[in-house]
Amino acid sequence: MTQPIEVIGGIDTHTDVHQAAVIDTIGRHLATEAFPTTPEGYRRPLAWLRSYGQVLMVGMEGTGSYGAELARYLRANEITLVEVDRPDRRARRAAGKSDPVDAYAAATAVLSGRANGTPKDRDGTVEAIRTLRVVRASAIKARTHTINQLKSLIITAPAATREALRSLTTTELIHRLVASRPGSNLTTPAAAVKLALKRLAKRYQHLRSRTRTPSCAP
Known part of the structure; x- marks a missing residue:
């Protein structure tokens, strides 16, 4: 039986919509998706990430602000979270400012080890x-x-x-x-x-x- 691949998530948080990206362990961009900041919208990103493989960890901006509720949900489901201070500026310059790019940058920052912050606890x-x-x-x-x-x-x-x-x-x-x-x-x-x-x-x-x-x- 084929083992599921391992993946890393990245989430760029905002007031009304969170943008998520998923990459594999060699950095290949698998997909991006936007999710509303609603009770259902907090549940869907985890199921979406798991549809691509075993989730090793998720990098997220704003775990203590815009992403607080999503962070609570992911922690409750035993997902390892990493606080990402800001998107990779080189990715911004190369592709321009956009939420999908920022989400992808959050995931790659976790994969590379550039992001290693402890998420803010709101519980x-x-x-x-x-x-x-x-x-x-x-x-x-x-x-x-x-x-x-x-x-x-x-x-x-x-x-x-x-x-x-x-x-x-x-x-x-x-x-x-x-x-x-x-x-x-x-x-x-x-x-x-x-x-x-x-x-x-x-x-x-x-x-x-x-x-x-x-x-x-x-």
Whole structure:
């Protein structure tokens, strides 16, 4: 019985479509194919690669970004993954920029040993913490922007409002503004700025509560 040949895959990842290529162990280009970034599209590349032979390993760009879900699927099916930093620039110059060329370059980079990076792990506790930290970092950035807006409004506020607030610490300022009663008459700059300051203070208070601890609570 004839033994199946051994093959190496290369995948160029993108937002909507992943381009795959397959070569044999002496570098011959066997085929290229595009697959959508959908649940079915993540399963099909492995079956496609195996249709050409025994898959030794797969070189992939973006295992921690565009290719994260496909990387999870391939690892779950015991496929050895290699992170490819960038396509072979000589192949780009020779054939021009194209996704099939980049996928083929990823496979040949693995075969030649030029690519030997460890794929980024997007599973387990570390990934869960990283995801939560993204949310917290966003809230911290928004909180900083909010307090800067608030203090900028105080600088340009009418004198009476400015003098009443300018010497307060941030904590005192937020408490004072959240408890304030600016009224509903917004026909004057003084009344409008008091309402704006209260709303910004409440926003800051909310964002601060979201950045105190990396809580999973909604």
